Amino acid sequence: MIDGLILPFLVYFVGAALVAVIPFARGRAALSILVPVIGFYLIWNLPTGQHGQIGFMGFELTLLRVDKLSMIFGIIFSLAAFLSVIYAWHIRDRVQQIAALLYAGSAIGAVFVGDLISLFFFWEGTAIASVFLIWARRTEGAFYTGMRYLVVQVASGVILIAGVALYYRASGTIAFDKMVLPMLWPGHWDTGALGLWLIFLSFGIKCAFPLLHNWLQDAYPAATVTGTVMLSAFTTKLAVYALARGFPGTEILIPIGAIMTLFPIFYAVIENDLRRVLAYSLNNQLGFMVVGIGVGTELALNGTAAHAFVHILYKALLFMSVGAVLFRTGTAKGSELGGLYRTMPLTMIFCVVGAASISAFPLFSGFVAKSLILSGAAKEGYWVVWLILVFASAGVFHHSGIKIPYFAFFAHDSGLRPKEAPTHMLIAMGLTAALCIGIGVFPSLLYELLPYKVKYVPYTTTHVITQLQLLFFSALAFTILMRTQIYPPELRSVNLDSDWFYRRAFKAVVHYAAVIVQAVFWGVTGFINRAAIRLVDELHNSHGPDGPRAASWPAGAMVLSIAALLGLTLIVIFFS
Amino acid sequence: MAKRKTEKTEDYPALGRWLMFLERPKAVEYIVYGLYAVCALLILLDFFYTKIVYFDTERYWGFYGLYGFFMCAALVICSKMMRVFLKRGEDYYAPTDTQGEDHPDHDLMKENVHD
Numbered sequence: 224m225i226d227g228l229i230l231p232f233l234v235y236f237v238g239a240a241l242v243a244v245i246p247f248a249r250g251r252a253a254l255s256i257l258v259p260v261i262g263f264y265l266i267w268n269l270p271t272g273q274h275g276q277i278g279f280m281g282f283e284l285t286l287l288r289v290d291k292l293s294m295i296f297g298i299i300f301s302l303a304a305f306l307s308v309i310y311a312w313h314i315r316d317r318v319q320q321i322a323a324l325l326y327a328g329s330a331i332g333a334v335f336v337g338d339l340i341s342l343f344f345f346w347e348g349t350a351i352a353s354v355f356l357i358w359a360r361r362t363e364g365a366f367y368t369g370m371r372y373l374v375v376q377v378a379s380g381v382i383l384i385a386g387v388a389l390y391y392r393a394s395g396t397i398a399f400d401k402m403v404l405p406m407l408w409p410g411h412w413d414t415g416a417l418g419l420w421l422i423f424l425s426f427g428i429k430c431a432f433p434l435l436h437n438w439l440q441d442a443y444p445a446a447t448v449t450g451t452v453m454l455s456a457f458t459t460k461l462a463v464y465a466l467a468r469g470f471p472g473t474e475i476l477i478p479i480g481a482i483m484t485l486f487p488i489f490y491a492v493i494e495n496d497l498r499r500v501l502a503y504s505l506n507n508q509l510g511f512m513v514v515g516i517g518v519g520t521e522l523a524l525n526g527t528a529a530h531a532f533v534h535i536l537y538k539a540l541l542f543m544s545v546g547a548v549l550f551r552t553g554t555a556k557g558s559e560l561g562g563l564y565r566t567m568p569l570t571m572i573f574c575v576v577g578a579a580s581i582s583a584f585p586l587f588s589g590f591v592a593k594s595l596i597l598s599g600a601a602k603e604g605y606w607v608v609w610l611i612l613v614f615a616s617a618g619v620f621h622h623s624g625i626k627i628p629y630f631a632f633f634a635h636d637s638g639l640r641p642k643e644a645p646t647h648m649l650i651a652m653g654l655t656a657a658l659c660i661g662i663g664v665f666p667s668l669l670y671e672l673l674p675y676k677v678k679y680v681p682y683t684t685t686h687v688i689t690q691l692q693l694l695f696f697s698a699l700a701f702t703i704l705m706r707t708q709i710y711p712p713e714l715r716s717v718n719l720d721s722d723w724f725y726r727r728a729f730k731a732v733v734h735y736a737a738v739i740v741q742a743v744f745w746g747v748t749g750f751i752n753r754a755a756i757r758l759v760d761e762l763h764n765s766h767g768p769d770g771p772r773a774a775s776w777p778a779g780a781m782v783l784s785i786a787a788l789l790g791l792t793l794i795v796i797f798f799s
Numbered sequence: 800m801a802k803r804k805t806e807k808t809e810d811y812p813a814l815g816r817w818l819m820f821l822e823r824p825k826a827v828e829y830i831v832y833g834l835y836a837v838c839a840l841l842i843l844l845d846f847f848y849t850k851i852v853y854f855d856t857e858r859y860w861g862f863y864g865l866y867g868f869f870m871c872a873a874l875v876i877c878s879k880m881m882r883v884f885l886k887r888g889e890d891y892y893a894p895t896d897t898q899g900e901d902h903p904d905h906d907l908m909k910e911n912v913h914d
Contacts, residue, residue, distance in 0.1 A: 313908070362903055367895035445897040447906045492878035493886070496898060553902055553909050564821075566912045568814040601853035609854065617867040618874050633821075642910040643812055685850045692841045692863040699838050700871035702831055711879045717898050719885045726892060 225275040230286055231297065231335065232345070234262045235304075235328025239321045248315040252308070255320055259305035262331065266297040273337055282397055285337030291674040292528065296334040296464045298672065299532045300327060302658075303456035303539060310543055310651035311449035322355035323453050330457035334464050338397045339387040339422070342465070346383055346429075349458055350376030356450030357442055365445050371726075372442035375428060376458070383425035389418025404473050423470060430462035430513065431506050433482045437722035439506055440490075444498035444555070448546040451498055455505060455542050456535045463512045463531050472519025477600075480517055481608045483510030484615035490720060491622035495713050497545045497555045497631060501538065504581065504623040507615060508534050514608060515596040521675040523599030528673050530596055533588035533662055537580035540655040541627060544574035547648050548631050551641035557626075557713035562636035570644045571632040573652040580659040582624035582694060583616060588659045590690065591666035591681040598679065617697040624694075625701050630713055810912040838864065 238258035242251045275286035304327035314320060329348030336342050350373065357369040391397050393415025404423055405416040431439045443454050470476065484507050491503035508530070515527030547570045548563060549555040564571045576587070583589035593616065601609045643649070662669045670677040704710040766772045808816050820826060842861045850858055857863070890899040 360897070360903060360906060362897065362900055363894050364897035364900045368897055448902075488874060489878045489881060492875055493882050549902060550907055551909060553904075553907055555902075564818050565808075565815045566811050568812055568818055598853070606854055606856070610856075613863075613866065614870045614874075617871050621871050621874060640811075640912045642912055642914075645908065683851065684848050685852060688841065688844050688848065689850070689857070689863040692845075692861070693867040695834065695838050695841055696864040696868040697871045699834060700868045700875070702834060704872065704875050706831075709879070710875055711882060714886070715889045717887045717889055717891045717896070718882070719887060726895070 225277065225286065228269065228274055228287065229265055230275060230332075231262045231265045231269075231301075232328045232332030234258055234265065235324045235331065239324040239328065242320050242324060243317065251317065251320050252312050252314065255308040255311075255324060256305065258324055259301050259308065259327065262328075263298070263301040263305065266294070266301055266331075269294070269297075279340070282338070282340055284341045286332075286341060287335050288337030288399075289335065291672070292464070292468060293334050295528050295532060295672045295674065296460070297331055299460075299535050300331045300334065300457065303327070303535050304331075304453075306536075306539060306651050306655050307449065307453045307456065309654070310452055310546075310648055312647035313645060314449055316359055318355055319359045319447065319450060322352050322359070323449075325352035326356070326453060326457060330461050333461050337399055339383075339390070339399045340397050342399055343380060343384045343387065346425075346461075347377065347380040349461060350380060353454055353458060356453055357446045359447050359450060360445060368442055368445040371722075372438050375438040379425045379428040382421050382428070386418045386421025386423075386425060389414045390422060391418075393418060399468060401471060402469050404470055404475070423473075426462050426465045426469065427479075429458055430466060431459055431483070431509055432479055432513075433486065434721050436483070436487075436506055437720050440487075440499055440502040440720065441722055443502040443505075444496050448550045452539050452542045452546060455501075455538050459505065459509055460531050460535055463509065463516070463527065466513065466516050467524060467527055471516055471524055473517060476513050476517030477605060477608055478517075480510045480513030480515075481611045483507065483513055485510070485611055488615060488618035488622055490718060491618075492626070493711055493718055495556050495558050495716055497557055497560070497627055498542065498549070500557075500622060500627060501541050501545060504619060505538055507619060508538065508581070510615065511593060511596050511612065514600060514612065518596075518599045518603055518605070520599055520603065522602065522679065523596060525670075525673040525675050525677055525679075526592065526595030526597075526599050529592035529669055530589075532669060532672070533580065533592040533659070536655055536658050536662075537577045537588060540573060540577035540652060540659060541581065541623065543648065543652050543655065544570050544577060545627065545631065547644035547652070548641075550648070551644065552639050556715065557630035557634075558715050560631045560637055560639070561634040562632070563639060563641065564632040566640050567632070567643050569649055570652065571628065573649075573656045574628045574632065576656040576659055578624040578628050580663065582620035583690060584663075584694060585682070585687050585690060586660065586663045588662040588669075590663055591669065592662075594681055594686060594690075595677075595679055613693065617693050620694050620697045621701060625698060807913070 235258055238254060242254055245251045245254060269287070269289045271289050273285050273288050277284050277286065304323075307327075308323060311319070311323065326349055329345045329352055333342055333345035333349065336345060354369045354373045354376070357365055357372060387397060390402075393413060402419055402422070404419055405412065407416060407420060428435045428438075439459065443451050446454055466476065487503040487506040487510075491500045491507070494500045494503060512527045512530050512534070515523040515530065545555050548560065548567065551567070552560065552563075554560065580587040580589045583593045597609065597612055597616075600612060644652070666681055670679070701710070764770055808819065842864045845860050852858060893899040
């Protein structure tokens with residue numbers, strides 16, 4: 224309690240501590256549901272402004288900076304935590320229950336901080352808490368995957384604090400406010416500029432920028448059924464918040480975001496694991512938000528906040544429905560699934576709601592949020608970027624909107640007849656689906672939470688018809704490609720992505736370097752050893768007990784050698 | 800089809816049983832024709848309203864439909880070609896990857912309707 228306010232993240236941390244000691248699994252689950260409710264109540268009633276200043280090693284940290292931007296992320300994180308723990312009601316595993324609360328608490332803590340040092344603590348908090356959701360799978364593969372995830376996430380934090388140190392040295396401030404990223408021209412940069420770039424890079428790693436992205440697709444499908452739902456909500460959206468707070472209007476974010484929307488959709492089409500397909504599409508959705516931050520106008524930043532809000536909901540819904548399929552059948556692979564609509568119709572319907580939302584169908588949440596970003600980019604005249612975003616929107620519908628429900632619930636009959644998802648999962652999915660539709664039908668509910676005043680009207684004739692055209696013709700393309708059997712079939716496979724470089728190429732380089740170093744080492748030491756042994760042997764031969772030098776010499780030999788020496792002396796004296 | 804006819808559907812949820820109309824012969828055909836009809840209708844609608852847009856590109860008749868159709872087709876064909884270079888077996892990264900291993904049973908509750 225600081226300034227008469229209870230810090231929202233403390234509720235989560237105290238909740239996690241209580242969960243650690245409650246002996247009954249149901250009690251732990253019930254408390255886990257209660258925590259986000261209390262947290263939500265506290266956040267909703269926070270007064271605007273900066274509170275909770277504390278001294279720390281000579282710095283003044285601000286633990287509570289409340290404005291509309293931190294508020295909307297605090298609200299959606301609370302909602303996501305609430306829905307995820309309902310979905311995870313069946314979990315008996317204490318580790319996962321604790322990790323879930325610590326993870327959500329860290330993320331909520333991070334969005335309310337007002338300085339970069341506190342940000343660092345919560346930033347690492349999300350990394351360390353979340354890895355347990357991957358390790359909770361308790362397989363060898365999950366252990367290694369978790370390790371890779373942890374290395375990347377902790378590295379992001381270390382880069383952040385390094386950047387903050389340099390930035391502080393140059394500017395004398397640790398305030399987490401808008402920073403201007405300087406261009407790094409040769410001869411034109413200093414340590415302060417380097418610090419800002421390090422901060423930017425650290426945000427970029429967590430936000431899954433192109434080529435820094437692969438931890439996401441690697442780790443998310445490796446987590447437990449419920450862990451993936453948690454993971455999908457917090458880490459990357461925290462990074463989006465950090466970028467929106469720290470680097471709005473940074474132009475380089477526009478091409479970065481455009482590439483992010485683009486390349487994951489190609490992978491999503493050929494990926495077999497449906498949870499990894501969703502991870503790729505998550506990456507693509509982040510691209511839209513990053514473009515919005517890069518454009519940086521009020522319209523575009525509103526778009527980013529709105530899109531992050533709705534995205535957390537529909538992405539969680541999609542992960543929940545695919546998770547429910549995994550929960551009942553033991554697999555989330557497109558090649559093994561199909562025809563599940565017969566026995567899991569409700570899960571199918573919730574999945575379709577999530578799919579329609581992510582595809583931005585009118586009356587679903589994606590429609591009222593994504594269009595803010597597209598309009599924001601178009602208004603500033605970014606024609607190429609706009610074309611890419613429209614293509615990416617169609618592509619999202621293609622792989623997330625059609626592919627996920629189609630291969631899981633329809634397509635060829637896999638013969639699997641699993642039971643419908645358990646009630647608590649249906650409740651979680653139902654609530655999330657209701658929110659997706661509710662926001663789509665009443666966009667003003669969302670618009671009121673946005674950081675800037677909204678004058679945007681999503682439901683215009685042009686917008687509705689053009690969007691429907693885009694989506695239905697994408698569906699037409701899917702149908703035609705499916706019926707002509709051009710569409711690539713789902714195959715049990717792994718597709719190489721940028722992680723190949725550190726999982727295979729780098730490993731091979733290290734391996735071969737080790738082989739060479741080893742060969743040189745053994746060669747040199749072997750040569751020295753052999754030479755030393757030979758020398759010792761020779762000395763042994765000549766000077767050893769049996770060697771010629773050790774043999775006893777006769778006295779006559781001594782007389783002879785003295786005579787020879789005397790003769791030599793005489794000759795020398797004679798001639799000198 | 801013979802197998803489907805003998806399928807015991809009593810244990811299925813009512814909604815699932817109702818949705819099984821999709822298995823009737825020609826049901827999929829009708830859906831596909833429906834999709835063609837909706838697409839045709841949407842693109843014809845372009846004649847009947849004034850587009851309020853940002854770029855001239857958007858003003859072309861049927862731009863969104865055609866762009867969506869051809870770009871999606873290109874997306875799928877490009878992805879299919881990428882597979883030639885990028886596809887590896889499921890055990891490519893094993894044992895340091897989860898793709899090749901089964902999801903552990905302690906995290907699941909596998910149940911079938913006929914159980």
